[in-house]
Amino acid sequence: MNRLIFFILSLYIFTGCANPEKKPDRRVSSNQNAHGFQIEKSGELTRLTVFNPWEKAENVSFEYFLVKKTATIPDSLTGRRVIKTPVERVICLSTTHLAFLEALNETMAVSGISGRQYVSNQKIRARMDQGEVPDVGYGQNLNYELILNQKPELIMVYGIGSEVTSHTQKLEELGVPVIMVAEYLEETPLGKAEWIKFIGTLFQKEKEAEEYFRQVAEEYNRLKKLAAGKTDKPKVLVGSPYRDTWWVPGGNNYLANLIADAGGLYLGKENPSHESYVISFENALAWGNEADVWINMSNLASKEEILSVDQRFKSFSVFNEGKIYNNIKRLSNHGGNDFWESGTINPHIVLRDLITIFHPDLTEKETTYYQEIE
Numbered sequence: 001m002n003r004l005i006f007f008i009l010s011l012y013i014f015t016g017c018a019n020p021e022k023k024p025d026r027r028v029s030s031n032q033n034a035h036g037f038q039i040e041k042s043g044e045l046t047r048l049t050v051f052n053p054w055e056k057a058e059n060v061s062f063e064y065f066l067v068k069k070t071a072t073i074p075d076s077l078t079g080r081r082v083i084k085t086p087v088e089r090v091i092c093l094s095t096t097h098l099a100f101l102e103a104l105n106e107t108m109a110v111s112g113i114s115g116r117q118y119v120s121n122q123k124i125r126a127r128m129d130q131g132e133v134p135d136v137g138y139g140q141n142l143n144y145e146l147i148l149n150q151k152p153e154l155i156m157v158y159g160i161g162s163e164v165t166s167h168t169q170k171l172e173e174l175g176v177p178v179i180m181v182a183e184y185l186e187e188t189p190l191g192k193a194e195w196i197k198f199i200g201t202l203f204q205k206e207k208e209a210e211e212y213f214r215q216v217a218e219e220y221n222r223l224k225k226l227a228a229g230k231t232d233k234p235k236v237l238v239g240s241p242y243r244d245t246w247w248v249p250g251g252n253n254y255l256a257n258l259i260a261d262a263g264g265l266y267l268g269k270e271n272p273s274h275e276s277y278v279i280s281f282e283n284a285l286a287w288g289n290e291a292d293v294w295i296n297m298s299n300l301a302s303k304e305e306i307l308s309v310d311q312r313f314k315s316f317s318v319f320n321e322g323k324i325y326n327n328i329k330r331l332s333n334h335g336g337n338d339f340w341e342s343g344t345i346n347p348h349i350v351l352r353d354l355i356t357i358f359h360p361d362l363t364e365k366e367t368t369y370y371q372e373i374e
Helices: 002-015 095-103 122-129 144-149 164-173 189-193 195-202 206-228 254-261 281-290 303-309 311-315 317-321 347-358
Strands: 026-028 037-042 045-051 061-068 082-085 090-092 110-113 154-157 178-180 235-238 245-248 277-279 293-295 323-326
Touching: 037 195, 045 178, 045 195, 061 178, 082 195, 090 095, 095 110, 095 195, 110 122, 144 164, 154 164, 164 178, 189 195, 189 206, 189 254, 189 347, 195 206, 206 254, 206 347, 235 254, 235 281, 254 347, 277 281, 281 311, 281 317, 293 317, 293 347, 303 311, 311 317, 317 323
Parallel strands: 061 082, 090 110, 090 154, 154 178, 235 293, 293 323
Antiparallel strands: 026 037, 037 045, 045 061, 245 277
């Protein structure tokens, strides 16, 4: 209902941009998996809408109007968020954004990043080393002077909470267009990947984005169907404690869905949330004795390192008799983990890895993101 009201209130602005003598065709995107954005086209204009772009946001939306650089901005868009396309200089405040640009062959458009140490993309790292792509900071530590010196045509941001709006507002006051990207909130792997369609519009690469996602979804669904035929589903324990607190994904989290699609039984699936939650060590011990597979335990790379966190892991049945795999095979020396970067846009490869772990008889592939812990 809220999205319907929002649509009605903004309809006049959108249709008013067109020639009143000839009403243009209006086309609204029909996402297959993603819920956090909408693409609407009317004539030469594109309107992007982002819904609830941070944790626990309710009835929050942002809209952006894309106007070709060769066109004149209509008077009806005065005071609206306008982005001139194709974007040729962009600052990315999340490494996942880089993965989308890599898939669209647009890494040369990157003129700034946040979190230098976490970047895995080798093309971007080479340009960082050459001084072409600086680290502009994040949140309260954003370097506004450096940002302006880079002359970005757009900054792609994400928000953990509503406080992000104070930073986006200041950037907009400085004349820098900003767009919210919230793929990380999607509950399914394909939902995350489908944001390539959203980002593709910024570079006038809608067709390329559609084709990329089509191929990814086709392969993902093929593998999912393959795993669905297995009746012996291994029970899966996820995570490890951080500073004595053990966070696990909710039962509707994208990782929980990945495990299910790979033919596994996630032991935290009874919690219906898509957000992470804390479990007690007693609960973890019970799951550790029930699990057949243990995955995603921070950056721990050996059983010795696991025991250095807590010697009580020796009592876990899965530690002694099960499989232990961690998503650190593409962990770099500088701290970046490509699982969280390119894995976002390649969920079919992550799914194949998990199927290889859960049901090795179904695949003949080496894992890409996961390595066995011994």
